[in-house]
Amino acid sequence: MIKYISILRGINVGGKKVIKMDALRKMYENLGFQNVTTYIQSGNVIFKGDDTEITQITEKISLQIEKDFGFGVPVIVFTIEDLKEMINQNPFVNDSNKDISHLHVTFLSSEINSANKNGIKGKKQDGEEVCISEKAIYLYCPKGYSKTKLTNTFIENTLGVTATTRNWKTTTKLLQIADQIE
Structure with a gap:
């Protein structure tokens, strides 16, 4: 499995686009990612996955955030090596x-x-x-x-x-x- 980091832009700022980290972690787990860990409230998520195509991972996360939380946010994903x-x-x-x-x-x-x-x-x-x-x-x-x-x-x-x-x-x-x- 590959270790990834995703960072979300513009959540939990000034009471807008609020996502609780427990809910975000659960969403990642429901997408099949493992060892999901969040760091502070700004949308930093560390996880492991089998996928190797970062654009597909990014799209999967973005679509699920919109579905689960009702708004879109920019998501950037990269590997631990990156x-x-x-x-x-x-x-x-x-x-x-x-x-x-x-x-x-x-x-x-x-x-x-x-x-x-x-x-x-x-x-x-x-x-x-x-x-x-x-x-x-x-x-x-x-x-x-x-x-x-x-x-x-x-x-x-x-x-x-x-x-x-x-x-x-x-x-x-x-x-x-x-x-x-x-």
Whole structure:
């Protein structure tokens, strides 16, 4: 079985699109996934499955969320190997001048057109740094993520892909949990 991580965008924010993690975990189990674990209330789910086609897994989860909870949410799915690679590629994590509490990873649903990358970099504000890889965008936001203009919506509109952001602590915790499930 393959270990997967799925991250949902825009649930349990401001009392909208509310999904209890127990109900979400049960939904994944009903879809046939195993060792389902959730982390915090923002829709981070670690699980094992036999499927190998990520687009099919993503579609299956998305359709079931809409059916069970009555609304659609963007879902991004990747393997534990993908997550390890994304963590290892973060160019800011080993810079002792950077406070890791200001590091964020924007996960992308698919590879992006390189021609649009300049639009992202042009939006950064003073002190911010951004690095774009195939599967993720690494952000350093020293004034806080809530102050950046490099939001999920901006990134999605600029790149034409679904995106959702997690802070560095959550990102590394997802890998830790995935490593521990049998």
